[in-house]
Amino acid sequence: MNYLNETIDSLNDKLKSGAVSADQLAKDTIANIKKTDEKINAFITVDEDAKPAEDLDFNNKLAGVPIAIKDNIITNGLKTTAASHILYNFEPVYESTVVAKLKAAQATIIGKTNMDEFAMGSSTETSYFGDTKNPWNLNKVPGGSSGGSAAAVASGEVVAALGSDTGGSIRQPASFNGIFGIKPTYGRVSRWGLIAFASSLDQIGVMSKRVKDSAEVLNVIAGADDRDATVSEKEVPDYTSFLDKDVKGLRVAVPKEYMSDAVEEGVRKAVEAQIELLRANGAIINEVSLPHTKYVVPTYYIIASSEASANLERYDGIRYGYRAEAKNLDEVFLKSRSEGFGDEVKRRIMLGSFALSAGAYDKFFLQAAKVRTLICQDFDKIFEDNDVIVGPVSTETAFDLNSEISDQIKMYNNDILTISANMAGIPAASVPAGLSETTGMPVGFQIMAKRFDEGHVFQVADFIERSNKFYEQTPAGLED
Numbered sequence: 355m356n357y358l359n360e361t362i363d364s365l366n367d368k369l370k371s372g373a374v375s376a377d378q379l380a381k382d383t384i385a386n387i388k389k390t391d392e393k394i395n396a397f398i399t400v401d402e403d404a405k406p407a408e409d410l411d412f413n414n415k416l417a418g419v420p421i422a423i424k425d426n427i428i429t430n431g432l433k434t435t436a437a438s439h440i441l442y443n444f445e446p447v448y449e450s451t452v453v454a455k456l457k458a459a460q461a462t463i464i465g466k467t468n469m470d471e472f473a474m475g476s477s478t479e480t481s482y483f484g485d486t487k488n489p490w491n492l493n494k495v496p497g498g499s500s501g502g503s504a505a506a507v508a509s510g511e512v513v514a515a516l517g518s519d520t521g522g523s524i525r526q527p528a529s530f531n532g533i534f535g536i537k538p539t540y541g542r543v544s545r546w547g548l549i550a551f552a553s554s555l556d557q558i559g560v561m562s563k564r565v566k567d568s569a570e571v572l573n574v575i576a577g578a579d580d581r582d583a584t585v586s587e588k589e590v591p592d593y594t595s596f597l598d599k600d601v602k603g604l605r606v607a608v609p610k611e612y613m614s615d616a617v618e619e620g621v622r623k624a625v626e627a628q629i630e631l632l633r634a635n636g637a638i639i640n641e642v643s644l645p646h647t648k649y650v651v652p653t654y655y656i657i658a659s660s661e662a663s664a665n666l667e668r669y670d671g672i673r674y675g676y677r678a679e680a681k682n683l684d685e686v687f688l689k690s691r692s693e694g695f696g697d698e699v700k701r702r703i704m705l706g707s708f709a710l711s712a713g714a715y716d717k718f719f720l721q722a723a724k725v726r727t728l729i730c731q732d733f734d735k736i737f738e739d740n741d742v743i744v745g746p747v748s749t750e751t752a753f754d755l756n757s758e759i760s761d762q763i764k765m766y767n768n769d770i771l772t773i774s775a776n777m778a779g780i781p782a783a784s785v786p787a788g789l790s791e792t793t794g795m796p797v798g799f800q801i802m803a804k805r806f807d808e809g810h811v812f813q814v815a816d817f818i819e820r821s822n823k824f825y826e827q828t829p830a831g832l833e834d
């Protein structure tokens with residue numbers, strides 16, 4: 355079964371009418387993943403025994419629908435590695451809240467997708483389990499860190515997948531693969547069972563080819579959870595109620611810093627075309643400024659690495675995961691961590707430990723925390739007179755495999771347009787804007803809104819999807 359021309363609604367119809375059984379759907383999905391993954395390596399683990407829930411109730415839109423999960427989200431009894439050697443054999447004995455909610459809605463969990471190790475990266479090239487390839491061009495990266503989820507959706511292996519986004523990890527791969535991806539408001543979706551990278555920034559979200567599919571999955575996974583005190587008790591609206599609307603009178607802010615010369619021409623043109631589309635349909639376009647944009651990359655990498663250095667202390671070779679051969683206890687810690695973590699993870703642990711150390715704390719961590727407040731204030735100010743902020747997701751389209759991974763500064767700078775939404779905790783999405791005239795690869799259009807205003811994000815994304823119909827295009831890299 356390939357999902358390129360399916361939606362959750364079309365699958366629900368087929369299952370309801372008996373045109374296909376949920377058992378058969380799971381089997382066909384696994385067979386297709388195995389075939390497609392020979393080319394793209396989107397999955398770390400496929401659950402060969404995946405079975406639909408019993409007594410399916412097709413009033414649940416997700417009943418019997420196979421869904422893929424990023425491999426940093428805990429799945430009870432199904433290997434969860436965060437794409438790291440240090441967790442290469444880790445089989446959790448509990449369930450993450452999002453997966454428990456998907457199972458309660460009777461979705462079939464089909465497997466775990468590839469990613470950058472512990473979500474640290476923007477190309478899925480830091481995975482211990484090999485690179486994922488971009489279905490639009492197999493010589494290009496799928497982006498990251500949720501590159502496996504994005505490639506799985508873009509190639510039609512699944513209709514929807516969960517990802518996580520700390521500094522752009524859902525939106526950037528969604529943009530590189532020509533699909534939709536949404537990072538909800540910080541506190542909208544429980545992080546219980548998400549393997550922590552930077553706890554004040556991490557958020558679980560959804561990736562799918564079509565906007566409505568993500569709205570339907572978010573309906574299921576959002577909402578309060580006793581196990582995560584950072585999740586809001588706010589009622590979860592029906593996100594599909596924001597679809598099929600026009601954009602007349604909508605106040606749309608375009609930050610001038612997001613349309614600078616640093617943005618590749620093909621990306622800028624595709625993004626400008628969507629802005630013109632909104633204008634032509636009655637939206638009010640306002641040029642605005644996010645003056646602290648030039649500080650977001652260093653601020654993010656100090657905060658995220660500091661939190662990571664503390665969160666990753668738990669991997670000690672004793673309790674779970676990889677344990678190196680050693681002569682004494684000190685050596686167990688030292689060798690397990692040295693051999694278990696990859697270079698990028700070690701780099702961030704060292705950077706973060708330094709930023710938190712006695713002599714450096716005030717100058718780095720504290721300073722970064724203060725700048726973060728200024729970044730948040732930039733957004734609050736714009737949202738006083740605007741409903742959404744739009745612009746590109748990334749300064750470029752998917753780049754060649756092995757072309758940027760050894761240049762950390764370049765890799766980090768690539769995140770400049772996505773990181774701020776995490777620092778401000780606001781919802782943000784990427785919706786396809788077409789193919790770049792210069793590279794022929796997909797371009798993503800970013801939409802951000804106030805905290806807990808996913809509604810406006812869905813409204814604009816759905817409007818753009820209906821207008822440019824990018825979903826009619828199929829990824830060229832998979833043709834034989």
Ligand SMILES: NC(=O)C[C@H](N)C(=O)O
Nearest residue numbers: 473474475520521522523
């Ligand atoms: N995790 C993310 O959201 C991706 C970001 N590029 C990082 O490496 O931190």
